[in-house]
């Protein structure tokens with residue numbers, strides 16, 4: 267299986283990082299792929315207190331950390347900064363920085379395989395933590411420390427269920443502002459554990475006891491997983507907007523320090 271770092275490096279036209287050849291096979295501490303003897307291997311000693319993604323690293327042999335040629339470019343500051351919110355495949359990369367971009371991505375994902383990532387802090391390592399999506403039907407999105415999986419056919423059906431539930435709610439005299447019957451749908455990772463996120467509104471539930479179609483719709487929507495709920499938050503609220511392709515990484519190369 268291809269690592270996210272390898273795929274993203276190719277899509278962003280970044281050359282492999284240069285490092286001495288490994289004397290024996292090793293496991294990259296970042297992407298966790300096994301690298302054969304002879305492949306570049308960088309002994310890595312991050313500065314204490316400056317690297318906050320320790321928990322995502324694979325422990326090295328006796329604390330020794332190694333980086334592979336695919337991950338090395340993503341440890342340079344210009345590349346790190348430029349890869350905080352994007353989706354990348356072999357053809358190129360597109361921004362996911364705005365909600366409208368994310369709605370576009372969820373409805374029209376690029377040709378797989380691709381890697382999608384969205385930072386939720388000022389600066390994070392995302393690429394080598396991400397999963398590669400091999401299909402448009404099951405897509406992975408790395409959001410900060412969390413990896414969300416989205417079943418797209420289910421997600422697309424859920425958009426219709428949510429809209430239909432809102433339509434019924436309106437017809438029954440409920441105060442309907444959102445195109446869904448949830449108390450709240452959050453688009454931010456830190457809010458996904460909010461008790462209101464993904465919970466049904468009490469007034470919808472009260473109406474559902476006398477309305478079989480609404481009861482069925484709410485029951486289906488309550489089955490959605492974390493990824494589908496996150497996707498629904500974009501697709502029931504936000505307009506879509508195709509981002510222009512991100513500039514290919516050439517300008518970054520001058521300032522790469524790897």
Ligand SMILES: [Zn+2]
Pocket residue numbers: 271294295296297298299333334335336337338394
């Ligand atoms: Zn690696």
